Every structure is written in structure tokens, then in C-alpha cells.
Amino acid sequence: MTSEPLFASGKTSVNGKGLSLVPKTDVKQSLKDFKSDQEVRWCPGCGDYAILAAVQSFLPELGLKRENIVFVSGIGCSSRFPYYLNTYGFHSIHGRAPAIATGLAASRPDLSVWVITGDGDALSIGGNHLIHALRRNVNLNILLFNNRIYGLTKGQYSPTSEVGKITKSTPMGSLDKPFNPISLAIGAEASFVARTIDSDRKHLQSVLREATAHRGTSLVEIYQNCNIFNDNAFEQLKDPEVRDDITVRLEHGQPIASASKAVVRAASGGLEVVARDSVSDDRILVHDAHNPDPSVAFALSRLDEPAFEHVPIGIFRQVSRPAYDTLMAEQLDEAATRTGAGDLSELLLGGDTWRIG
Amino acid sequence: MTKQVQQLDRVIIRFAGDSGDGMQLTGDRFTAGTAEFGNDLSTLPNFPAEIRAPAGTLPGVSSFQLHFADHDILTPGDAPNVLVAMNPAALKANLGDLPRGADIIANTDEFTKRNLQKVGYATSPLEDDSLSEWRVHAVPLTSLTVKALEDFDLSKKDAERSKNMFALGLLSWLYHRPTEHTIKFLEQKFAKKPDIAKANIAAFQAGWNFGETTEGFSVSYEVKPARLAPGVYRNISGNQALAYGLIAASVQSKLPLFLGSYPITPASDILHELSKHKRFGIRTFQAEDEIAGVGAALGAAFGGALGVTTTSGPGVALKAETVGLAVTTELPLIVVDVQRAGPSTGMPTKTEQTDLLMAMYGRNGESPVPIVAPMSPSDCFDAAIEAARIAVKYRTPVMLLSDGYLANGSEPWRLPEIADLPDISQEFTTAPNGEEGTFLPFKRDTETLARPWAIPGTPGLEHRIGGIEKADGTGNISYDPANHDLMVRTRAAKIAGIDVPDLEVDDPDGDARVLVIGWGSTYGPIAAAVRRIRKGGGKVAQTHLRHLNPLPANTGEILKRYDKVLLPEINLGQLALLLRARYLVDVISYNRVRGLPFKAEELAGVIQDVINSDQ
Numbered sequence: 001m002t003s004e005p006l007f008a009s010g011k012t013s014v015n016g017k018g019l020s021l022v023p024k025t026d027v028k029q030s031l032k033d034f035k036s037d038q039e040v041r042w043c044p045g046c047g048d049y050a051i052l053a054a055v056q057s058f059l060p061e062l063g064l065k066r067e068n069i070v071f072v073s074g075i076g077c078s079s080r081f082p083y084y085l086n087t088y089g090f091h092s093i094h095g096r097a098p099a100i101a102t103g104l105a106a107s108r109p110d111l112s113v114w115v116i117t118g119d120g121d122a123l124s125i126g127g128n129h130l131i132h133a134l135r136r137n138v139n140l141n142i143l144l145f146n147n148r149i150y151g152l153t154k155g156q157y158s159p160t161s162e163v164g165k166i167t168k169s170t171p172m173g174s175l176d177k178p179f180n181p182i183s184l185a186i187g188a189e190a191s192f193v194a195r196t197i198d199s200d201r202k203h204l205q206s207v208l209r210e211a212t213a214h215r216g217t218s219l220v221e222i223y224q225n226c227n228i229f230n231d232n233a234f235e236q237l238k239d240p241e242v243r244d245d246i247t248v249r250l251e252h253g254q255p256i257a258s259a260s261k262a263v264v265r266a267a268s269g270g271l272e273v274v275a276r277d278s279v280s281d282d283r284i285l286v287h288d289a290h291n292p293d294p295s296v297a298f299a300l301s302r303l304d305e306p307a308f309e310h311v312p313i314g315i316f317r318q319v320s321r322p323a324y325d326t327l328m329a330e331q332l333d334e335a336a337t338r339t340g341a342g343d344l345s346e347l348l349l350g351g352d353t354w355r356i357g
Numbered sequence: 358m359t360k361q362v363q364q365l366d367r368v369i370i371r372f373a374g375d376s377g378d379g380m381q382l383t384g385d386r387f388t389a390g391t392a393e394f395g396n397d398l399s400t401l402p403n404f405p406a407e408i409r410a411p412a413g414t415l416p417g418v419s420s421f422q423l424h425f426a427d428h429d430i431l432t433p434g435d436a437p438n439v440l441v442a443m444n445p446a447a448l449k450a451n452l453g454d455l456p457r458g459a460d461i462i463a464n465t466d467e468f469t470k471r472n473l474q475k476v477g478y479a480t481s482p483l484e485d486d487s488l489s490e491w492r493v494h495a496v497p498l499t500s501l502t503v504k505a506l507e508d509f510d511l512s513k514k515d516a517e518r519s520k521n522m523f524a525l526g527l528l529s530w531l532y533h534r535p536t537e538h539t540i541k542f543l544e545q546k547f548a549k550k551p552d553i554a555k556a557n558i559a560a561f562q563a564g565w566n567f568g569e570t571t572e573g574f575s576v577s578y579e580v581k582p583a584r585l586a587p588g589v590y591r592n593i594s595g596n597q598a599l600a601y602g603l604i605a606a607s608v609q610s611k612l613p614l615f616l617g618s619y620p621i622t623p624a625s626d627i628l629h630e631l632s633k634h635k636r637f638g639i640r641t642f643q644a645e646d647e648i649a650g651v652g653a654a655l656g657a658a659f660g661g662a663l664g665v666t667t668t669s670g671p672g673v674a675l676k677a678e679t680v681g682l683a684v685t686t687e688l689p690l691i692v693v694d695v696q697r698a699g700p701s702t703g704m705p706t707k708t709e710q711t712d713l714l715m716a717m718y719g720r721n722g723e724s725p726v727p728i729v730a731p732m733s734p735s736d737c738f739d740a741a742i743e744a745a746r747i748a749v750k751y752r753t754p755v756m757l758l759s760d761g762y763l764a765n766g767s768e769p770w771r772l773p774e775i776a777d778l779p780d781i782s783q784e785f786t787t788a789p790n791g792e793e794g795t796f797l798p799f800k801r802d803t804e805t806l807a808r809p810w811a812i813p814g815t816p817g818l819e820h821r822i823g824g825i826e827k828a829d830g831t832g833n834i835s836y837d838p839a840n841h842d843l844m845v846r847t848r849a850a851k852i853a854g855i856d857v858p859d860l861e862v863d864d865p866d867g868d869a870r871v872l873v874i875g876w877g878s879t880y881g882p883i884a885a886a887v888r889r890i891r892k893g894g895g896k897v898a899q900t901h902l903r904h905l906n907p908l909p910a911n912t913g914e915i916l917k918r919y920d921k922v923l924l925p926e927i928n929l930g931q932l933a934l935l936l937r938a939r940y941l942v943d944v945i946s947y948n949r950v951r952g953l954p955f956k957a958e959e960l961a962g963v964i965q966d967v968i969n970s971d972q
Contacts (some may be wrong), residue, residue, distance in 0.1 A: 012845035036821070038833065067816045072656070075824075083821050085832065088813040090659055091823025093682050096652045099617075099644065103653030105811075107615050107640055108660040111813050132645035328640055331926070342637030344608050345775045348601065349589070352389055352538065353772070357587025 018139065018215045021070050021109045029060035029321040036086040042077060047198035047224035051145065052084055058208050059085075062112070069112045074121035077152050078224070081116040093125025096245045098133035098142065105138045110210070115142040119160040123179050126260045127159075130219075131188035137216040138324040141208075144181055144221045145198075149230035157197050167229075182301035182316055185219045186294050192218035193297070194315040198225060199238050203313065204260035210315055216323045236308050248273075249305065250314030255284040256300070261310055263303065271299040273310050289318040358809025360569070361576045367426030368532065368580055369434035372524070373451045374443030374464075375412050376405055376419040379521035384421025386525055386542060390440060390534035392592040392769055395582030396425040399881065400767045401433035401954070406622065406705045413467075413475045418450040428562035429580040431888075432882040433766060435956035439531075441524055443467060443498070446476045457490040462527070464520070466499035494573050498523055505563035509556045524566020533579050536565065588771040595734035595763035598770065599693065600630035604637055606691075608665050608750050609742060611782045614639040617650040618667045622705040623761045624695040627667045647675035655679055658688045659787060659822075660824040661812035670712045671702065673719065673756075680754050681720040684848065686822045687799075687808045688754075689748035691741075692726075696760040698952045707735070707952025708761035710877055713931040716756040717906060723845045725852040727751070728905035730758040732880035735770035737763060740903065746781040747855055752807045758905070760927075762954045765879045786811040786818065791830075796820055798832040806851035815855065857904040859911045864898035865891070871968050872919040874944075876902040876932055879925055879955055885958035892969070895914035897964055905932070913940040921945060923967045925960055 034056040039059045042048045050319070069087040073079035075094035082089030092100050105113040112266065115133075122130045122144050133140060149167070150156040156169040160181065164173040185193045192214040196207045204222065211218035223234045236246050244259035256263040257276055262284045266272035275288070297317040304311045336342075370387070370452065374380045381402055389817050391398050399423040410417030424434035439460040442448035444467035455461070468481045480487050502523040506516040522543070529536055540558050547554035577679050593601075607614035616639065618628040632641040640657070644650035651666040658664030666676065673694045683690040696712045698704035716728050727747050731740035737759055744757040786809035791797040796822040799808050811818040820832060828835035829843055862872070875883045880901050887899045900915060902908065917920050923945045924933050930946040937944055947963045948953065 038821075065814075065816065068814050070659075070813045082823070086819055088819050089821035089823075090656070090686075091821065091825065092652075093678050093824050096648060096679065099649035100656035100659070101654030102649070103615060103617055103642065103662075103664070104660045105656075106642060106653070107613065107657040108813065111660065114535030129649055132649065175713055252870055279835045318884045328642075332638055332640070336638075339636050342604070342608070342634060342639075344605055347604065347634070347637075348591075348772050350773075351591045351593070352393065353394065353589050353591045354393055354394065355589050356585050356726075 005130055018211075018213050019062065019064060019112050020215070022112045023110060024063050024066045025065045029063070029066070031057040031060065033066060034059045034085050034087065036084050038083045040084050041080070043228050045227040046077070047147065048078055048081070048145065050198045050201065051143070051204070051222055051224060052081065054204045055208070056085065058205045061209070062212060064112055066108060067116070070104060071097070071114045071116055072097045072104065073116040074118075074126060075152070076118040076121045076150075077226075078116055078118040079121060095121055095124070096129060097121070098126060098129040098140070099165045101140050102133055102136065102138050102342075105140050109139065109325050109329060113140050115140055117144050118144065119137040119144065119146045119148060119158045119181070123159040123181060123184070134185055134188040134190040134217050134219060136324045137191050137321055139215055140217045141211050142217060142219045144219060145224040146181060146221050147226035147230055148178075148225045148323050149226050151226050151229055155229035155320070180301055181219075182306070183298060186298045186301060186317055190317065191216040191321045192315070193317045193318050194218070195221040195223070195313045196239055197234060197313060207315065210318065214318060215326075216321055234308075237311060246308060246311055248310050248312040250287050250300065250312050250316060250319070252287055252289040252315065252318070255281065255285055256287050256312070257284055258310060263300070271296070271303065273303060288336050289315045292319060359932035360574075363576050363578050365421055365578050365580050367424065367576065368439065369422065369424045369437045370439045370441070370528065371422040371437035371451060371454075372441045373418060373420040373447035374406070374441075374521070374901060375446065376417050377409055377412060378419070379518075380419045380421050383521045383525045384423060387421055387528060387534065388592055388767065388853040389538055389542070390529060390536070391423065391425045392590070393535055393538050394579055396427065397429045397583040397585060398425040398769060399424060399430055399433045400424070402765045403763070403944075404706055409848055413444055413446055413472045415446050415450050415476055417761060420447070420451060425580060427583050429514065429583060430921060431885040432954070432957055435958050440811065441528065443520070443524070445472050445478055445482075445717065448482065449476045449478070456492065458492065460492045460494065461918075462494045462496060462524070464498035464524075465495045466497045481758055496527070496567075496573065501567060501951070502560050506556050506562055509552065509559070511552070511556055512525050519557050521869055522557045522560040522790070523564035523567070526561040527568045530568030531574060531577050533577060536561070560804070571858070576708050586771060590769045590771050592767050593770040594765060594767040595731065595737040595759055596695070596765070597737050599731070599737035599741050599759060600627045602738035603627075603631065603665055603691070603745070604634055604639065605738065605778055606742045606781065607637060607639065608743030609778050609781045610663055610745055610876075612661065612663035612749070615654055615662040616641045616665045616667065617644050617653035617657070618642070619644050619647045619650045619672065621647070621669045621672050621933060623697055623764045624667045624669050624672075624693065626764070627693065627695070647672040648679060649843075651676040651679040651690070655683050655688060655690055658683075658690050659812070661810075663691070663749070664689065665693065667695070669695050669705070670699050670715070670966060673712060673715060677720045680726065681722065681724050682824050683754040684720070684724045684726060685824055685827070687752040687848075689752055689810070691744050691748050691755055691757060693757045693759065695764045696758060698950070706761065706950045708878070709927050709950060709952065710760060710879070711931065711950065712758060713876075713905060713928065716758055717935070723849060725849050726754050726756050726757060726906065727852055727855055728756045730877035730903055730905055731763060732877060732901055732903060734763050734766050734768050736903075738770070738773075742777045742779065742781065743903075744746065746779065746846055749783050750807065750843040750870050751805055751851060751855055752810055753759040753852065760878050769910060777929045783810070785815065787815055789817060797830045799827055800830050801847070806854060855907050857907060857909050860900050860901045860902065860909040860915055860932045862915060863887075863899050866896065869896040869898040870920040870971055871896070871923065871964070872898045872900065872916070872918070872921070872927070873923045873964055874900050874902065875925055876905055879927065882927060882955035882957050882960055886964055888956060890959040890964050895965065895968055897968065902932070908939070912921065913942070916940050916942040916944070920971050921967050923964060924961065925955055927955070
């Protein structure tokens, strides 16, 4: 008795195209197709609404069969996200979505698997799963909603809250240095790392477009406003008065600069931000998201330290590396090619056997 | 010199040495020869958790016990007839288990002043009178090996390494074991180092020849092959049988196997074994931690795989929340717990049955999980298929409770006919089950109460599941009090209603007044003890639980049939607590938690005491 491969294996070689193994639909889709019948229950004014609408209106563009899309989430306000999308969805437990999604995506290359998580979910309780998902490079799109606060538990500081944050659990100010999710992801060998913001749908969708085209794990940090417990955390990036000066847009092949500032190589070997009119154009660093060396991308991720003086948004890093699910499927194919498909009877008889009677 | 040959019906040998002496390999090879010869057998490896404890010390002692006989046997034996002691530590650590009159084969080369001091011997027990009640064969195993390998271009240290093969050769002569298999094995094992292969074979043959020529051994022993049921046999350990059972479950359920696992003693060998069989389409995922192991397995199950995670007690503790998620999302999942001595890290290489209550209740909320426990190493194969059958049919996580004794112990296994294996496949749901083409992910099968299993990729059945309480039928988030009560009761009723076979009682004359009941790995020692009682004319009935949740429907009726019910467990009475609570029967507990299996003689004494107290 032999067993046939039961699901699509990795026989197709996949270069670059993130969702090339996911079946396409002939039907024209619209935003409406991706709305579930469930009433959306975030606080009025929450940034999650904008992200949901952006994702719902982006998905038709992919042209995938709706039934081959899965949203997996952890616990937190953002993790309610799957209930509002008319795809398959799994609202799991705190911090574990990357692990659950890894099992799903590694065994089903024909699915577009998304992870919806927050700063507490991904970086505190689920930190271990996040970093290992990134280094493994399973075909996942991870959207990390960063509001720099715990919302669902009603306002404690989070692993991305600034030092000194006054909250219910830190009445005299928080003591621990926050994580920078982009630095963390680059350090964890992520092959695709980007940042965007809830209020800029166009930019958000442009990042999603690249993230879904990337085969492997993509991490997209989305600055998301929690208007109840941490309102205006990203106000500088939205305020028309200052946002163009603060926001440093990263575009592959383009000079890295805001309206008034530019990024140049520092004498120290790192990067520094200078007034744009103080340097000639040829001194401005040109962004190379595909650079195999992650050190420049890492340096870019540090530009916003310590305060939000200049904040890069866009794709920090996008390098091609074989996806774990592809490699795993190739091993199965190779084993079957080398020794033939599994045969149970042969397996049981495989050791030293003897006959009685 | 003609040597006397004595017939024996059974022998128990224990090989003991330093953990670097290769005792497990020696035991394995002797076992293979014994299996080939056709004896029934049972083995018990016993090794330290440390990979290489300091040489020559008591914590570094590793041993392998083998019981073989001309009839069917149930346990690795209580007390060895022969101890092979490769150094003073091995002698000291094992002497307490050795009955007076037993043989000791001691490697005199290692009984140096320094080695004796390491374990607190003031004088050599081989030279003082302390071993006068045993039959000591003092053999310079190391120097004889080195001498036998003089012609090989080997360093003294490398030559000394072959002393375990010399010992194996000697024992093979002593018990008339066939030699061809061991020679072939060594050729294959060292195929890339033919010199080492030849040296080991030479050492093995020198050991055999030494037995034949030396005056130190005047008698050799013969144990006739056992009359076992006709069929094809192989020797198998519990972990290997369990891995094969999971592969068979994948084939018989027509579901691809996905194993998410994190290395942990004594379960890692299942991960190793399954990793070798990728040609069956098996995906083995070594996760970053125990939680990710079970999480990935559950994610794969959501996608339509047979999701499995393998671990031991500490890992089960970490996985509890995810198992709860599997309970409430009602997805198939197999959680293999190869129990070991606890609490906490406990004694990783020692056995125990102490995770039963954790398997039953170790999750938040009302979170019922079926439990299956294999009763012998080879039964791990069938138990794995049974766990998968329940998981798939009822869409539930299932706990499979093996333990260190079953995992590493081995016995001959009569191979099943593939055609006789149960078909455990279930159809995925592919069509809407609600009004107007809607899909209700929690609309249940009226008989099994299982919910539909509709996997991503199925058009029209897009749905969302999660850890928040779901409304009956639709699966939408619900905080409705009456709905929660209904869902809690329905999940409980689903598990309580699982079709498990009735308990069978072994009571040859049908007039026993005392019942001994057990579960899991204690089957062998209990059954061996029951045989002893019956041989002595005593009356005792025996029954054994493979399903711990739900319990077989006739359990209560059986328990109430007897004057006395005795329940030996390698814990402090966990099943006893459940049986007493459930059936209000005054179960008599017998408990030892020494990290070792029960001995048949010990249990026979306990059973006899209960019989006596009944009169």
C-alpha cells in the first residue's frame, strides 16, 4: 500500500512571487466580498478600522480564491481582525499565532496565510515565536499593529512603550527600554521588514503589495493609534505641520530624505540625519532594500531613536531567501524520489524480522 | 575439555558499565541475537540523564536488562541471574538487585585502586569475602580485548573500546546465541571504517572463544525457543512502535502527518524516527519550544493534517493552553506524553505514571480530553492508531500516555496484517449545512456530536474559529449565559460518548473475589504477578484500562463485582482517585514512585496480602 502526496507539495520552484502557489479566481472581487457578517466591535475612532478597510480593499487586487486565504491572530484588540474578514480565520491564543500559522503554512503552500498581531502579542508573550518565524522564513504575512500600549487589558504599558510611560501598572513611569520591532526583526534574520501607518491607506497598501509579492515571512509594522489608552502616539507623523519633515520615506533606489532632512553616512561609520540643504544630492544615501548586508537597514531602523524626530517608513529590507515551506516540501519530494513513496508493509518489515510457525 | 550444557527455561541478564562503555549497544545486540533465536523476551534499559557523567562514578552507570525465555513472558524480569559489571561502580550500583547465588562477570582490569576509591570500596570486593554468596567470574575483559587486537593497527585506547564486544561474545557463547547477525551488524555499522569493523568482530569472536576454552566457565546454558503465535516478528521499543503507529494512522486516515515537537527525554526518539520517513509525506517540525510544537500541529490540523505533538510531562504543562484551544475549536490533535519522573525536571530518564490527572484536568475551564494509554511497548503501535481514530472521528485533542518504561523497553512484536488495520478516515465537509447555502461550523453530527471539519481551500465554507466561546451552530462569538452552559455540556457529552470498547476481565475460573486493575505500562508486571498467584493456587481476576477517558461503560459494574479491588500505580493513587470518585468503590491503592517499573514478585506479595485479608 502506498500513500500519495495528499496536498500540493513544493515541486514548483518559487522565485520571488509570494503567492504563486495560491490558486487564482476568475471572479472579479470587491471589498464587499471580504466583509464578514459580523459587526465590527472596536472602540469608535480606533486605528484598527482604517487598517481593516485598507486590507479589505487591498485583497481583491490579489485575485486569489477567497477560500485559500487564512487570517490567524493571537489575543488583543487587533486579534479580533479575522472575525471581520470573509475568509478562513483562526483567532488563537496570546502570542502563539506565528506558531499556529507556521504549521498551517508549512503544510499548505496553496494558502495565503496572514498573521494579525499587536505589540504585546508579538513582542511580549509571543516574542519567541515571532523571532523564530522570521528566521525560518515560512510563507507568512505578519501585520504587527503597534499602538505602544495594552488596549484589551485596559491600558498597561507595552514592550514598545517609551521609557517613563505612566500607566495603571506603572504609576511612577515604566522602567524598561522598549523594543524597536524593525531592529528586532532585522536582527532575527527577517527577509522582509517594513513599516507603515494606519492613517495612510495608500502607503499601507503599497507595503502590503510588496509584502504579498515576497515569498517567505514578511513583517509589516503598522503604527496604529489607540485613541482610548494612548491617543496621538504617532501624531507627529499625521500632523500636516510637521509630518513631511519627520517622515523619511524609504523607497528602493531613491535618496533617503524627508522634506527638510536627509540621511547620509556618518564619519563614525553609521548613519546620520542632516539638514537637506546642507548636503549635495550625491551625498544623500540611496536606499537599497535588497542589500544582503543588513547593517544599513538596521542603522535606518535606529534613526527614530530615542524620540520620533525622524521616522523612516517603507520597506527597510527585502531579500530573497528560500522559504521554509518550500524547502520542507522539497525534502519530502526528494525522499520519495530517492526511495519511492512510503509503503507501510515495507516499513514494518524493515527491521530484523523472524517467522514463527 | 567438554563442557556441560544446562537447560534453563528463562534467564535475566543485566549488562552494566560506565555510560561510555557501550552497554546499551551490547544489550541491543544480545537482544537481536535472542530475538533471532526465537526466545520471547523483554528488555529494560536504564541509563543516566547525563550524557557522560564522570567516568567510573555511580551516577555514570548505565545498564541494560534482558529477560528471555522458552515461553511467553511479560516483563524484563525482577532480579538478574547474571550481572556483567564492567567496573566497580557498575557492581556497586547493581549488587542490591542481585539475588544470592547469581552469577557476576566482573571486568577485573577496571578494579583498580582509584576506581575502587571512586565508589567507596576500601578493598576490592573481588578479593575480599564480600561476594562469597555470589558466583563471581573474574575476567580481565579489557586486557584480553587488547591482547586479541594486538595485530590491529589500533591505539590501546581504541582497542580497549571493543571490550563491550568481547563481553558480548562471551555472553553469546554462554547462552548459545547465534553470532551471524552481530557480525553482519558490525560490518554495516562500521562500513566506512572497515578496520574498526574487523577489530570489533575480532573482539566479539575472542570473547566467544574465551568462553569455550577458559576453565572459568564450565557450564553453558540453553534456553529453547518459545512457542509464540505464528507470524512474522520483530523486536520493537515503545517509542519506535508509537512512531510506526502514527505513520500507520496517517495512512489509515488518509491524512498527511504533521509533527510539531521540541526535543525532550524520553520522547525525542519519536521525533527522530518520524523524521526518517519523509517519503510518507510526513512533515516533522522541530519547533522553537513546546508551545510552538503543539501550536504548529494545531495549525496544520486546521489545514487538514493529522496534527501530532510529542513530549514528556514538562512539555505537556507548557502545551496546556493550546490543548485547551484545540478542545474549544474542536480540531483533531494527538498529544503524546511519554511520562517521566517529576515534578519539574524530576528524573528525565526514569519512568512514572504521574501525568494522568494532568492529562485529565490540567487545563483551564471545563476542558475534557480523551486519554489512551498503551500497555506494552508493541501496544504503542495500536494505541497510536486508536488515539488518531478518536481525534479524527470526534474532532478533539487526544492524550496518548506512554512512559519511559514503554518508550525504551522492547519486546518481540508480531507484525499486524496491513489489511487488518482499521480504516479511520473521515470525510472533510465540502458542502454548506445551513439554510440558504450557509455554513454552520458548529452544527454537530447528531450521533457523535462532532462538528464539521471544513478546511481552508474549500469554497463557500469560509468560517472563523477561535478560543472565545462560540454560539452553538454558527460559531460566532457568544457571551450568552445559556449558550455557554450548553456548549460546556455538549463538549463534555461528546467526550463522554466516545465509543470505547468494554473492559474484559481475565478470571480463568470465574470465582475470584479479588480484582487487580491497572492502566498503561503496569500491565506486564501485574499480569506476571497474577500468574504467580494462580500458579500457587490463588484466585485473582485481572483487568486493564487502555482508555482512561472516557472509561469503558462497564467499568463500574466490574469494580462492584468483587470483594476487593487492588490498583497498583506508579504514582500516589491518581487513577484510584478517579475510580473512587466516579464509582464510589473502595479501591485499594498500591503505589511506588521509584522511577522504575513494578516487580512481579513485589506485586504478587501485595495481591496475596489482599487475598488473605479477604478471608
